[in-house]
Amino acid sequence: MSINIAKANQGEFYPFKLNIKANNDILSDVLATFDSDIQVEGTYVVDKNNVYIDSELSYSIIFKCARCLDDVKKDFCVRCMASFYLDGEEAQENFYPYTNNVVDMTIPVMQEIILNLPTRVLCKEDCKGLCQVCGTNLNEKSCDCDKLQNQEIITPNNPFSVLKNLK
16 A cells, blocks of 8 residues: 655656555444455655645445444545655654655555544434344334233333332
8 A cells, every 4th residue: 555656756746546455453343344445546746755645535335234233335435635754854743654765555544434434324214223122123024022012021020010000
């Protein structure tokens, strides 16, 4: 996931394309997996000892629906801008270091992917989720657990059942 800038002239823009193997480890907290590799396409420009990159990331992720746990595929197209300074020179805020004319895009790309993860994914807006008693996917079929629970067939040892007779 590196760009070799050895032959770059200062002030000229150069196009690049990278295909990055998706690492599911960065999605471990989200119950999701990459469905494709990460495509990175953009341009870079060298200015003295700094490199400025403007790119677009394209990738797909398969999430689990927050209500019913069905698979949900989402396609992403995200802009990624990153600035690099030559390692050994004065470090600059919000810049990444590079060495030996090789700019490594790994960290900025992974950070951009993490920042663009949705907080919640649903298979559809009106997803009914799973039954809390039997686990049936209520989008596919219904169950009678709510009726049975009201009749105290499922939870006869409910310690609060004595309160229903108070009045």
